Amino acid sequence: MKRMVPQAELLEILFESVQEFAPHREEIRRIFLKDLGENRGMRFFVALNEAVNNALIHGKGASDEKVRLSIRDGGDRISAHVKSCGGNFRHDMIADGAVFDDKTKESGRGVxxxxxxxxxxxxxxxGDLVxxxxxKGGDEPEVGFIE
Incomplete structure (x- = not known):
C-alpha cells in the first residue's frame, strides 16, 4: 500500500496563453532552484515549460479554455501537474533518445x-493531465499511466 504524504500547495494558476503564463515563470524558476538546486531545478523548469507548451498548443479546444498548473511540495519531492481542457499528450511513455537524432525535426520532442x-x-x-x-536528491525515473 502506498503511503499518502500531505503536499503543500506552492503555486496554482490558470492561464490560456503564453502571455498569461509568462509573468509566473520567474517565480516558478525560483521555487525549483530553491528546493531542487541549480541543476535539478533547471531540468524540472525545462520539463515544466514543455508540458505547458504542449497543453497550450495541443490541449486547448477553444480559445477561452484555461490550462491549470499546480506545483506542490511533497516533502521529499516537488511535483508539477499540468491539466488542459482537451487531450495533449499522446505517447507510449517510453524514453527514446533516438528522437533527438533528426536535427531538422522541429516538433515531437516535448514528451x-x-x-x-x-x-x-x-x-x-x-492525455489531458501530466x-x-x-x-530533492533522487535519480531513477518512474514513468507510466495514471489510472
Missing amino acids: QIILHVVDGCKLTKS SMFMR
Missing part, C-alpha cells in the same frame, strides 16, 4: 525531453 529530465512522469490515458516530479 521525450520531459521523460529524459524528470525523476517521474505520469499522464492520464486521455504529473511529473523531481526528488
